[in-house]
Amino acid sequence: MIVTDGLTKHFGRKRAVDGLSFSVTPGVVTGFLGPNGSGKSTTMRMIMGLDAPDAGRAMVNGLLYDELRWPLREVGALLDATAFHPGRSARNHLRCLARTNEIPDRRIDEVLDIVGLTAVADQRAGKYSLGMGQRLGIAAALLGDPGVLLFDEPVNGLDPEGIRWVRHLLRDLAGEGRTILVSSHLINEMALTAERLVVIGRGALIAETSVDEFVARHRSEAVRIVTPTPQRFVSALGRAGARPSVDPDGAIIVSGLASSVIGELAAEKALTLHELTPVHASLEDVFMELTSESVEYRSLAPDAEAAPSALVAR
């Protein structure tokens, strides 16, 4: 169980985390979702006692992190892809950690086996690929067989097989009754893995909900129209009070009008229809819209191509 209460952190004048309160419960994977720079990693570092909050606090199993008797046996974390010395082997890295929390050496072999690094366990970790480094980080997180696990962007640098493996691992760990918080900036990834969501933007809480509820509440309906006379259709839709947009491929996207209404409108104005398809906004689109005001690093003019084409046929 992780509980944060009014967690706040400034970096200089910038407010990185802003009065963040949420809780992560055992037994399910909780996705920690937000755009880059929204404060996910900082929040996780504060839960781990690595960064000191300016206000508020984060508790794990009812205690501050540095009050835990054997922290690695209660909390495991993958925060950096390279939280190990490049000159040390995977086995020795895990050995150093195991010693501090009185974890037996056989557990090192077990976690090396779980993450599939047994064959390269005695090589210098500096030679590992990003994906292998990520696996070593996961091994370190699992070392103390902890009930609470934090993963910061765990699929970074993994190949598709590795990504699938992480998804299964997270769900298995949650199935064993553990508390799992996994951050991502990709909502589609979260929809596949997580059951609950904590969504933040600019360090502040946007939503704390289940994935299903989040999708149901925010998914918006739209209709895609293909016609040989798009300009006439657009002006007719405009007069009917809708605000259509035109996709690069020439299709018209309009929301707020049911397809039946549009069909009748076409008949009334004698406009030819080639296609009339109800579509829904993708999860990604919902997420973008929800966090659009809180995106920290925006590329120039992304809307031109991103907004209309983000609608997909159901």
Next chain:
Amino acid sequence: MTIAVPTTTRHWRSGLSHAMRSEWTKLVSLRSTKVTLLVTVAGTLLVTYLSSRSALHHSRQWYQGFDPTNQSLTGLAVGSLAIGVLGVLAMTGEYGAGTIRSSLAAVPRREVLMSAKVLVVGLCTLVIGEALSFASFFFGQAILSGGAPTATLNQPGVVRAVALSGAFLALFALLGLGLGAIIRHTAGAIAAFAGVTLLLPILLHGISGDPARFAPEIIFANSVSAVVAQQAGALSATIGTVLMVMYCAAALIMGAAVLNRRDA
């Protein structure tokens, strides 16, 4: 799921002994430790050999005020630089990658982590320093016996000079450790260490009142490893040692404060 063990009492001592075991593993599992130790030992013995050889077969006058103990410990000056780098690396190795975050996840109380590092690096370098200092002494005397005055351990002040010189190697390692904790970057911390040990005596040399005698390497060479006073105005071994301990304490306390205050 593991069962939470709620506790608000601070298990300082048990935490420290576990953290020390981990620090020992960290130290011995790095190639840089072996390399710096090899340089420490080989550099010391090589310079001791050359220095002792250079003192052979001189005129009776040349041996006026000759200090065979000091002559045989000259090589430790090289050793003190290499072992200081070992101290720097023991700390900055945590910061090169994100290792410090793993270390603090395992040992969240920073004063425990810092104490464990100081104790393990201090004790290891003390053992190595003493062994190397006595080895250097006997090696040097063996060479000097080929045609120069020699010293033995039962002469007054000789054991003190040899033993203190060994302890000074540990102090140089701790000075490096402290600078590493303050600066947190390998290159920067090694530069600072070289500045304090190599550059400072040169910069202070020639200033009135001879402030260079307060510099660590000068204390080491002229006050601690000497039986016969090497230079007029040199500090006594006791004052020199107290001063060096204070330098190390200052660096370590500042380093601990940086570790405590800053985000990892």
